Amino acid sequence: MDLLSTLVDKGLRRELPTREEALAVLATSDDELLDVVAAAGKVRRQWFGRRVKLNYLVNLKSGLCPEDCSYCSQRLGSEAGILKYTWLKPGEAAEAAAAGVAGGAKRVCLVASGRGPTDRDVERVSETIAAIRERHADVEVCACLGLLSQGQAERLREAGADAYNHNLNTSEATYADICTTHGYEDRVATVEQAKSAGLSACSGLIAGMGESDEDLVDVVFALRELDPDSVPVNFLIPFEGTPLAQEWNLTPQRALRILAMTRFVCPDVEVRLAGGREVHLRSLQPLALHLVNSIFLGDYLTSEGQAGKADLDMIADAGFEVEGTETTTLPEHRDPRDELRGDLVSVRRRGAGTELPPNA
Numbered sequence: 001m002d003l004l005s006t007l008v009d010k011g012l013r014r015e016l017p018t019r020e021e022a023l024a025v026l027a028t029s030d031d032e033l034l035d036v037v038a039a040a041g042k043v044r045r046q047w048f049g050r051r052v053k054l055n056y057l058v059n060l061k062s063g064l065c066p067e068d069c070s071y072c073s074q075r076l077g078s079e080a081g082i083l084k085y086t087w088l089k090p091g092e093a094a095e096a097a098a099a100g101v102a103g104g105a106k107r108v109c110l111v112a113s114g115r116g117p118t119d120r121d122v123e124r125v126s127e128t129i130a131a132i133r134e135r136h137a138d139v140e141v142c143a144c145l146g147l148l149s150q151g152q153a154e155r156l157r158e159a160g161a162d163a164y165n166h167n168l169n170t171s172e173a174t175y176a177d178i179c180t181t182h183g184y185e186d187r188v189a190t191v192e193q194a195k196s197a198g199l200s201a202c203s204g205l206i207a208g209m210g211e212s213d214e215d216l217v218d219v220v221f222a223l224r225e226l227d228p229d230s231v232p233v234n235f236l237i238p239f240e241g242t243p244l245a246q247e248w249n250l251t252p253q254r255a256l257r258i259l260a261m262t263r264f265v266c267p268d269v270e271v272r273l274a275g276g277r278e279v280h281l282r283s284l285q286p287l288a289l290h291l292v293n294s295i296f297l298g299d300y301l302t303s304e305g306q307a308g309k310a311d312l313d314m315i316a317d318a319g320f321e322v323e324g325t326e327t328t329t330l331p332e333h334r335d336p337r338d339e340l341r342g343d344l345v346s347v348r349r350r351g352a353g354t355e356l357p358p359n360a
């Protein structure tokens with residue numbers, strides 16, 4: 001059986017491809033690209049139909065980070081021309097979130113720069129979650145605040161967060177090349193903490209930082225083992241003023257192969273097209289919708305994405321549909337917490353604020 005038929009069969013059975021098969025996807029030629037997209041598209045449709053989940057980023061705190069992640073415009077000493085500000089007030093953040101929800105977002109991602117939150121920061125974010133919940137009871141809230149200390153994941157869960165994002169970003173072997181102020185194992189530990197607290201884990205990668213195909217396969221296999229519910233795939237935006245400013249080494253075709261490989265390795269997981277899609281996929285973005293089932297809507301973090309309206313038009317033109325809050329994103333077999341989330345939504349609908357059901 002040829003490579004693509006094998007990968008489709010495995011994806012439909014939720015079976016892990018071999019490393020060689022994953023590497024072979026990255027090595028396919030441009031002549032084979034549409035076949036690769038069509039094959040991974042079958043796997044995507046099996047588990048997610050033609051639905052696209054929209055996510056909206058609210059940047060609670062920007063810049064001024066003491067860490068030295070080389071891809072990041074908010075790093076220590078970054079000369080990138082980004083906005084720098086400290087914590088948005090809960091009302092301001094809820095106002096920003098409302099714009100995304102109005103555009104169709106079902107998840108709001110609350111992001112703050114920094115190594116990790118203090119306990120006071122967790123309190124601030126808890127107040128922000130409450131302010132968002134007051135207006136949008138059904139929206140999913142994901143926090144992305146860096147490395148977590150003991151007990152913080154539990155406090156965020158109690159405050160009503162549904163998910164926690166912390167990316168592995170690259171392979172364990174190359175992690176020290178992109179960051180010296182914390183390690184790969186610190187990132188894994190935070191994702192594990194979020195999972196143990198009952199938060200839906202979101203963890204992904206950044207492609208285009210000069211890594212090899214083996215590194216990409218390593219990080220995607222590591223993610224499969226860590227088993228997050230969502231995997232954001234970012235493509236490096238080489239910001240001027242950061243050490244990776246010269247790393248323009250992705251093509252739209254390579255970006256599609258990376259997304260297809262991720263889909264084959266993580267067939268029934270929410271694969272999200274994240275940062276850098278406009279600059280790297282450019283006019284091929286609609287093809288990516290056959291591979292991912294989730295995107296960020298409009299602007300995100302320190303770069304400008306497409307306006308929300310352009311995203312919605314692209315989704316409709318490509319024959320996909322925006323996923324509503326009444327639909328569960330993950331296939332039924334994947335998420336034993338669906339029942340709990342269902343309870344939570346009905347508690348919120350009854351006007352009980354962020355109170356958790358007794359078995360949370």
Ligand code: SF4
Pocket residue numbers: 065066067068069072073074075076112113114115146
């Ligand atoms: S810890 Fe986060 S905000 Fe700070 S430099 Fe790294 S990626 Fe950027």
